[in-house]
Amino acid sequence: MNLPESVKIIEVGPRDGLQNEKNVISTKMKRQFIDGLMESGLHDIEISSFVSPKWVPQMGDSKELARYYAGIQGTIFLAPNKKGIETALEMNCKKLAVFVGVSDSFNKRNINKTTSESMKELEPLIRTLKNEGVFVRACISTSFYCPYEGIIHPERTVQLCKQFEQFGVDELSVADTIGMATPKESYRLFSEIQDSTENILLTAHFHDTRKMALSNIFACLQAGINRFDASAGGIGGCPFAKGATGNVATEDVVYMLERMGIRTGVNLPKLKETIQLIAPHLSNTITSGYYTVEA
Ligand code: HMG
Numbered sequence: 001m002n003l004p005e006s007v008k009i010i011e012v013g014p015r016d017g018l019q020n021e022k023n024v025i026s027t028k029m030k031r032q033f034i035d036g037l038m039e040s041g042l043h044d045i046e047i048s049s050f051v052s053p054k055w056v057p058q059m060g061d062s063k064e065l066a067r068y069y070a071g072i073q074g075t076i077f078l079a080p081n082k083k084g085i086e087t088a089l090e091m092n093c094k095k096l097a098v099f100v101g102v103s104d105s106f107n108k109r110n111i112n113k114t115t116s117e118s119m120k121e122l123e124p125l126i127r128t129l130k131n132e133g134v135f136v137r138a139c140i141s142t143s144f145y146c147p148y149e150g151i152i153h154p155e156r157t158v159q160l161c162k163q164f165e166q167f168g169v170d171e172l173s174v175a176d177t178i179g180m181a182t183p184k185e186s187y188r189l190f191s192e193i194q195d196s197t198e199n200i201l202l203t204a205h206f207h208d209t210r211k212m213a214l215s216n217i218f219a220c221l222q223a224g225i226n227r228f229d230a231s232a233g234g235i236g237g238c239p240f241a242k243g244a245t246g247n248v249a250t251e252d253v254v255y256m257l258e259r260m261g262i263r264t265g266v267n268l269p270k271l272k273e274t275i276q277l278i279a280p281h282l283s284n285t286i287t288s289g290y291y292t293v294e295a
Protein backbone atom coordinates (compact mmCIF):
# COMPACT_ATOMS: atom_id res chain seq x y z
CA MET A 1 0.00 0.00 0.00
CA ASN A 2 1.16 3.50 -0.78
CA LEU A 3 0.47 5.52 2.38
CA PRO A 4 1.96 8.90 3.36
CA GLU A 5 3.16 9.66 6.91
CA SER A 6 0.89 12.66 7.20
CA VAL A 7 -2.00 14.31 5.38
CA LYS A 8 -3.11 17.94 5.19
CA ILE A 9 -6.84 18.42 5.73
CA ILE A 10 -8.41 21.62 4.45
CA GLU A 11 -11.59 22.24 6.41
CA VAL A 12 -14.39 23.61 4.22
CA GLY A 13 -17.31 23.42 6.68
CA PRO A 14 -17.80 27.14 7.37
CA ARG A 15 -17.97 27.86 3.63
CA ASP A 16 -19.05 24.79 1.61
CA GLY A 17 -20.87 23.39 4.65
CA LEU A 18 -22.90 26.45 5.52
CA GLN A 19 -23.51 27.95 2.05
CA ASN A 20 -26.25 25.38 1.44
CA GLU A 21 -27.84 25.71 4.90
CA LYS A 22 -31.44 26.94 4.92
CA ASN A 23 -31.41 28.22 8.53
CA VAL A 24 -29.83 31.60 9.07
CA ILE A 25 -26.67 31.03 11.09
CA SER A 26 -25.54 34.09 13.05
CA THR A 27 -22.04 35.47 12.60
CA LYS A 28 -21.46 34.83 16.31
CA MET A 29 -22.30 31.12 15.86
CA LYS A 30 -20.10 30.90 12.78
CA ARG A 31 -17.23 32.35 14.80
CA GLN A 32 -17.70 29.80 17.58
CA PHE A 33 -17.70 27.05 14.94
CA ILE A 34 -14.55 28.38 13.25
CA ASP A 35 -12.74 28.94 16.56
CA GLY A 36 -13.60 25.38 17.64
CA LEU A 37 -12.28 24.00 14.36
CA MET A 38 -9.02 25.90 14.89
CA GLU A 39 -8.75 24.58 18.45
CA SER A 40 -9.25 21.06 17.04
CA GLY A 41 -6.03 21.48 15.06
CA LEU A 42 -7.56 22.44 11.72
CA HIS A 43 -5.56 25.43 10.51
CA ASP A 44 -6.35 25.58 6.80
CA ILE A 45 -10.00 26.61 6.79
CA GLU A 46 -12.32 28.01 4.12
CA ILE A 47 -14.02 30.74 6.14
CA SER A 48 -16.50 32.30 3.68
CA SER A 49 -16.91 33.58 0.13
CA PHE A 50 -17.23 37.00 -1.47
CA VAL A 51 -20.25 36.26 -3.65
CA SER A 52 -23.54 38.01 -4.24
CA PRO A 53 -25.74 37.85 -1.10
CA LYS A 54 -28.70 37.67 -3.49
CA TRP A 55 -27.35 34.37 -4.83
CA VAL A 56 -26.04 32.92 -1.54
CA PRO A 57 -27.55 34.78 1.44
CA GLN A 58 -25.72 32.66 4.03
CA MET A 59 -22.37 34.13 2.85
CA GLY A 60 -23.66 37.70 3.34
CA ASP A 61 -21.42 38.29 6.39
CA SER A 62 -18.18 37.42 4.57
CA LYS A 63 -16.66 40.88 5.09
CA GLU A 64 -17.39 40.77 8.79
CA LEU A 65 -15.77 37.34 9.03
CA ALA A 66 -12.80 38.61 7.01
CA ARG A 67 -12.31 41.36 9.60
CA TYR A 68 -11.73 38.66 12.23
CA TYR A 69 -9.97 35.97 10.24
CA ALA A 70 -8.29 37.33 7.08
CA GLY A 71 -5.05 38.02 8.95
CA ILE A 72 -4.79 34.54 10.46
CA GLN A 73 -2.44 32.16 8.70
CA GLY A 74 -4.22 29.37 6.81
CA THR A 75 -7.61 31.03 6.50
CA ILE A 76 -9.08 30.93 2.99
CA PHE A 77 -11.77 33.07 1.37
CA LEU A 78 -13.42 32.36 -1.98
CA ALA A 79 -14.20 34.75 -4.84
CA PRO A 80 -15.46 33.97 -8.35
CA ASN A 81 -14.99 37.28 -10.16
CA LYS A 82 -13.38 40.75 -10.28
CA LYS A 83 -15.66 42.26 -7.66
CA GLY A 84 -15.06 39.40 -5.21
CA ILE A 85 -11.30 39.45 -5.77
CA GLU A 86 -11.15 43.23 -5.25
CA THR A 87 -13.01 42.77 -1.98
CA ALA A 88 -10.54 40.07 -0.93
CA LEU A 89 -7.62 42.42 -1.62
CA GLU A 90 -9.29 45.27 0.33
CA MET A 91 -9.81 42.89 3.24
CA ASN A 92 -6.13 41.79 3.10
CA CYS A 93 -6.90 38.10 2.59
CA LYS A 94 -3.73 36.02 2.51
CA LYS A 95 -5.22 32.98 0.76
CA LEU A 96 -7.89 33.22 -1.89
CA ALA A 97 -9.76 30.50 -3.76
CA VAL A 98 -11.24 31.15 -7.17
CA PHE A 99 -13.77 28.67 -8.51
CA VAL A 100 -14.70 27.49 -11.97
CA GLY A 101 -16.62 24.50 -13.34
CA VAL A 102 -15.26 22.31 -16.14
CA SER A 103 -18.74 22.25 -17.67
CA ASP A 104 -20.30 25.40 -19.10
CA SER A 105 -23.81 24.39 -18.03
CA PHE A 106 -22.77 24.24 -14.38
CA ASN A 107 -20.55 27.33 -14.51
CA LYS A 108 -23.41 29.33 -16.07
CA ARG A 109 -25.76 28.31 -13.28
CA ASN A 110 -23.13 28.89 -10.59
CA ILE A 111 -21.52 32.16 -11.67
CA ASN A 112 -23.47 33.25 -14.72
CA LYS A 113 -20.55 32.85 -17.15
CA THR A 114 -19.22 30.15 -19.43
CA THR A 115 -16.04 28.41 -18.31
CA SER A 116 -13.93 30.29 -20.87
CA GLU A 117 -15.49 33.64 -19.92
CA SER A 118 -14.55 32.94 -16.28
CA MET A 119 -11.00 31.92 -17.24
CA LYS A 120 -10.58 35.06 -19.36
CA GLU A 121 -11.71 37.24 -16.46
CA LEU A 122 -9.56 35.37 -13.91
CA GLU A 123 -6.21 35.29 -15.74
CA PRO A 124 -5.14 38.93 -15.14
CA LEU A 125 -6.71 38.91 -11.67
CA ILE A 126 -4.70 35.84 -10.62
CA ARG A 127 -1.52 37.55 -11.86
CA THR A 128 -2.38 40.61 -9.74
CA LEU A 129 -3.03 38.40 -6.71
CA LYS A 130 0.34 36.70 -7.17
CA ASN A 131 2.08 40.10 -7.45
CA GLU A 132 0.42 41.05 -4.17
CA GLY A 133 1.80 37.87 -2.53
CA VAL A 134 -1.58 36.18 -2.13
CA PHE A 135 -1.69 32.36 -2.10
CA VAL A 136 -4.13 31.32 -4.83
CA ARG A 137 -6.15 28.13 -4.79
CA ALA A 138 -8.27 27.18 -7.78
CA CYS A 139 -11.34 25.06 -7.06
CA ILE A 140 -12.41 23.04 -10.06
CA SER A 141 -16.02 21.88 -10.03
CA THR A 142 -17.69 19.12 -12.06
CA SER A 143 -14.29 17.49 -12.59
CA PHE A 144 -15.84 14.03 -13.02
CA TYR A 145 -19.56 14.56 -13.65
CA CYS A 146 -21.84 17.50 -14.29
CA PRO A 147 -25.47 17.35 -13.16
CA TYR A 148 -26.52 18.93 -16.48
CA GLU A 149 -24.00 17.52 -19.02
CA GLY A 150 -23.24 14.08 -17.56
CA ILE A 151 -19.79 12.49 -17.67
CA ILE A 152 -16.81 14.81 -18.06
CA HIS A 153 -13.89 13.32 -19.95
CA PRO A 154 -10.74 13.47 -17.74
CA GLU A 155 -8.84 15.28 -20.50
CA ARG A 156 -11.16 18.32 -20.14
CA THR A 157 -10.41 18.56 -16.41
CA VAL A 158 -6.68 18.05 -17.01
CA GLN A 159 -6.69 20.89 -19.60
CA LEU A 160 -8.36 23.29 -17.14
CA CYS A 161 -5.84 22.33 -14.45
CA LYS A 162 -2.97 23.04 -16.86
CA GLN A 163 -4.48 26.42 -17.73
CA PHE A 164 -4.65 27.36 -14.05
CA GLU A 165 -1.06 26.20 -13.62
CA GLN A 166 -0.04 28.57 -16.44
CA PHE A 167 -1.89 31.41 -14.69
CA GLY A 168 0.39 30.75 -11.68
CA VAL A 169 -1.98 29.36 -9.04
CA ASP A 170 -0.42 27.64 -6.03
CA GLU A 171 -3.00 24.91 -5.48
CA LEU A 172 -5.69 23.01 -7.37
CA SER A 173 -8.66 21.65 -5.47
CA VAL A 174 -10.26 19.19 -7.85
CA ALA A 175 -13.88 18.47 -6.98
CA ASP A 176 -16.42 15.72 -7.45
CA THR A 177 -19.25 18.23 -7.02
CA ILE A 178 -22.17 15.79 -7.02
CA GLY A 179 -20.42 12.77 -5.52
CA MET A 180 -20.51 10.42 -8.50
CA ALA A 181 -16.86 9.44 -8.87
CA THR A 182 -15.65 5.92 -8.07
CA PRO A 183 -12.20 4.96 -6.70
CA LYS A 184 -10.97 3.87 -10.14
CA GLU A 185 -11.98 7.19 -11.71
CA SER A 186 -10.43 9.09 -8.79
CA TYR A 187 -7.14 7.23 -9.13
CA ARG A 188 -7.10 7.84 -12.87
CA LEU A 189 -7.94 11.55 -12.83
CA PHE A 190 -5.55 12.46 -10.01
CA SER A 191 -2.75 10.41 -11.59
CA GLU A 192 -3.29 12.17 -14.92
CA ILE A 193 -3.32 15.63 -13.33
CA GLN A 194 -0.09 14.83 -11.47
CA ASP A 195 1.53 13.61 -14.69
CA SER A 196 0.47 16.79 -16.53
CA THR A 197 1.41 19.44 -13.92
CA GLU A 198 4.54 20.35 -11.97
CA ASN A 199 5.17 22.16 -8.71
CA ILE A 200 1.54 22.64 -7.84
CA LEU A 201 -0.25 21.50 -4.69
CA LEU A 202 -2.99 19.05 -5.58
CA THR A 203 -6.00 18.58 -3.31
CA ALA A 204 -9.03 16.31 -3.68
CA HIS A 205 -12.53 17.57 -2.81
CA PHE A 206 -15.18 14.85 -2.53
CA HIS A 207 -18.87 15.24 -1.91
CA ASP A 208 -20.35 12.12 -0.35
CA THR A 209 -23.67 11.78 -2.17
CA ARG A 210 -23.21 8.08 -2.93
CA LYS A 211 -21.00 7.28 0.07
CA MET A 212 -17.96 6.85 -2.18
CA ALA A 213 -15.88 9.66 -0.67
CA LEU A 214 -13.73 7.66 1.78
CA SER A 215 -13.06 5.02 -0.87
CA ASN A 216 -12.12 7.77 -3.29
CA ILE A 217 -9.76 9.29 -0.73
CA PHE A 218 -8.12 5.88 -0.26
CA ALA A 219 -7.71 5.59 -4.03
CA CYS A 220 -6.17 9.08 -4.10
CA LEU A 221 -3.68 8.08 -1.37
CA GLN A 222 -2.62 5.23 -3.68
CA ALA A 223 -2.08 7.80 -6.42
CA GLY A 224 0.18 9.84 -4.09
CA ILE A 225 -2.27 12.57 -3.07
CA ASN A 226 -1.89 13.82 0.50
CA ARG A 227 -4.22 16.84 0.67
CA PHE A 228 -7.98 16.53 1.13
CA ASP A 229 -10.84 18.97 1.59
CA ALA A 230 -13.39 17.85 4.17
CA SER A 231 -16.25 19.36 6.13
CA ALA A 232 -16.91 18.93 9.87
CA GLY A 233 -20.15 16.99 10.30
CA GLY A 234 -20.18 16.20 6.57
CA ILE A 235 -22.29 19.29 5.96
CA GLY A 236 -22.35 21.07 2.63
CA GLY A 237 -23.22 21.15 -1.02
CA CYS A 238 -23.41 23.64 -3.81
CA PRO A 239 -26.84 25.31 -4.15
CA PHE A 240 -26.43 25.45 -7.95
CA ALA A 241 -25.52 21.79 -8.52
CA LYS A 242 -28.62 19.63 -8.62
CA GLY A 243 -28.09 16.55 -6.44
CA ALA A 244 -25.08 17.86 -4.52
CA THR A 245 -25.08 16.83 -0.88
CA GLY A 246 -22.54 17.16 1.92
CA ASN A 247 -18.79 16.93 1.73
CA VAL A 248 -16.94 13.98 3.16
CA ALA A 249 -17.01 14.39 6.96
CA THR A 250 -13.74 15.62 8.44
CA GLU A 251 -14.14 13.38 11.50
CA ASP A 252 -14.51 10.26 9.34
CA VAL A 253 -11.45 11.17 7.25
CA VAL A 254 -9.41 11.83 10.40
CA TYR A 255 -10.61 8.59 12.01
CA MET A 256 -9.72 6.53 8.94
CA LEU A 257 -6.31 8.13 8.44
CA GLU A 258 -5.21 8.14 12.09
CA ARG A 259 -6.27 4.47 12.49
CA MET A 260 -4.02 3.71 9.50
CA GLY A 261 -1.10 5.49 11.20
CA ILE A 262 -1.30 8.64 9.05
CA ARG A 263 -0.94 11.88 11.02
CA THR A 264 -3.52 14.64 10.53
CA GLY A 265 -2.87 16.87 13.56
CA VAL A 266 -6.60 16.87 14.35
CA ASN A 267 -7.95 16.20 17.85
CA LEU A 268 -11.10 14.10 17.33
CA PRO A 269 -12.83 14.66 20.72
CA LYS A 270 -12.39 18.43 20.35
CA LEU A 271 -13.70 18.26 16.80
CA LYS A 272 -16.77 16.35 18.03
CA GLU A 273 -17.42 19.05 20.65
CA THR A 274 -17.23 21.67 17.90
CA ILE A 275 -19.74 19.78 15.72
CA GLN A 276 -22.05 19.54 18.74
CA LEU A 277 -22.00 23.36 18.94
CA ILE A 278 -23.23 23.87 15.37
CA ALA A 279 -25.47 20.76 15.04
CA PRO A 280 -28.58 22.21 16.79
CA HIS A 281 -28.56 25.18 14.39
CA LEU A 282 -28.61 23.08 11.21
CA SER A 283 -31.68 21.94 9.30
CA ASN A 284 -30.29 18.43 8.62
CA THR A 285 -29.20 15.83 11.16
CA ILE A 286 -25.51 14.97 11.12
CA THR A 287 -25.03 11.35 10.10
CA SER A 288 -21.26 10.91 9.86
CA GLY A 289 -19.95 7.60 11.19
CA TYR A 290 -17.64 8.92 13.91
CA TYR A 291 -20.16 11.47 15.19
CA THR A 292 -23.10 9.06 15.24
CA VAL A 293 -21.34 6.10 16.79
CA GLU A 294 -19.22 7.97 19.29
CA ALA A 295 -21.75 10.67 20.19
P1 HMG B 1 -24.39 38.24 -11.77
O1 HMG B 1 -25.80 38.48 -11.46
O2 HMG B 1 -24.02 37.78 -13.16
O3 HMG B 1 -23.46 39.47 -11.39
O4 HMG B 1 -23.86 37.16 -10.71
P2 HMG B 1 -23.30 40.88 -12.08
O5 HMG B 1 -21.83 41.06 -12.36
O6 HMG B 1 -24.27 41.05 -13.21
O7 HMG B 1 -23.73 41.85 -10.88
C1 HMG B 1 -25.06 41.78 -10.34
C2 HMG B 1 -25.02 42.27 -8.90
O8 HMG B 1 -24.21 41.40 -8.10
C3 HMG B 1 -24.41 43.67 -8.76
O9 HMG B 1 -25.03 44.27 -7.62
C4 HMG B 1 -22.97 43.37 -8.40
O10 HMG B 1 -22.35 44.42 -7.68
C5 HMG B 1 -23.14 42.15 -7.51
P3 HMG B 1 -26.29 45.26 -7.78
O11 HMG B 1 -25.78 46.36 -8.68
O12 HMG B 1 -27.40 44.45 -8.40
O13 HMG B 1 -26.57 45.68 -6.37
N1 HMG B 1 -21.94 41.32 -7.47
C6 HMG B 1 -21.37 40.89 -6.33
N2 HMG B 1 -21.69 41.09 -5.04
C7 HMG B 1 -20.87 40.51 -4.12
N3 HMG B 1 -19.78 39.77 -4.43
C8 HMG B 1 -19.44 39.56 -5.72
C9 HMG B 1 -20.26 40.15 -6.74
N4 HMG B 1 -20.20 40.13 -8.07
C10 HMG B 1 -21.24 40.86 -8.53
N5 HMG B 1 -18.36 38.82 -6.01
C11 HMG B 1 -22.10 36.25 -9.36
C12 HMG B 1 -22.51 36.72 -10.74
C13 HMG B 1 -20.75 35.59 -9.49
C14 HMG B 1 -22.03 37.45 -8.42
C15 HMG B 1 -23.17 35.26 -8.82
O14 HMG B 1 -23.39 34.28 -9.79
C16 HMG B 1 -22.76 34.59 -7.54
O15 HMG B 1 -22.65 35.22 -6.50
N6 HMG B 1 -22.53 33.27 -7.57
C17 HMG B 1 -22.07 32.57 -6.37
C18 HMG B 1 -22.14 31.13 -6.58
C19 HMG B 1 -21.62 30.39 -5.38
O16 HMG B 1 -21.25 30.96 -4.35
N7 HMG B 1 -21.60 29.04 -5.49
C20 HMG B 1 -21.11 28.20 -4.44
C21 HMG B 1 -19.61 28.19 -4.35
S1 HMG B 1 -18.82 27.13 -5.54
C22 HMG B 1 -18.92 25.54 -4.85
O17 HMG B 1 -19.58 25.36 -3.86
C23 HMG B 1 -18.15 24.43 -5.48
C24 HMG B 1 -16.92 24.03 -4.69
O18 HMG B 1 -17.22 23.63 -3.38
C25 HMG B 1 -16.23 22.86 -5.41
C26 HMG B 1 -17.22 21.74 -5.74
O19 HMG B 1 -17.66 21.06 -4.82
O20 HMG B 1 -17.51 21.59 -6.91
C27 HMG B 1 -15.90 25.17 -4.59
Ligand code: MG
Nearest residue numbers: 016175177238
Ligand atom coordinates in the same frame (compact mmCIF):
# COMPACT_ATOMS: atom_id res chain seq x y z
MG1 MG C 1 -17.89 21.65 -2.79
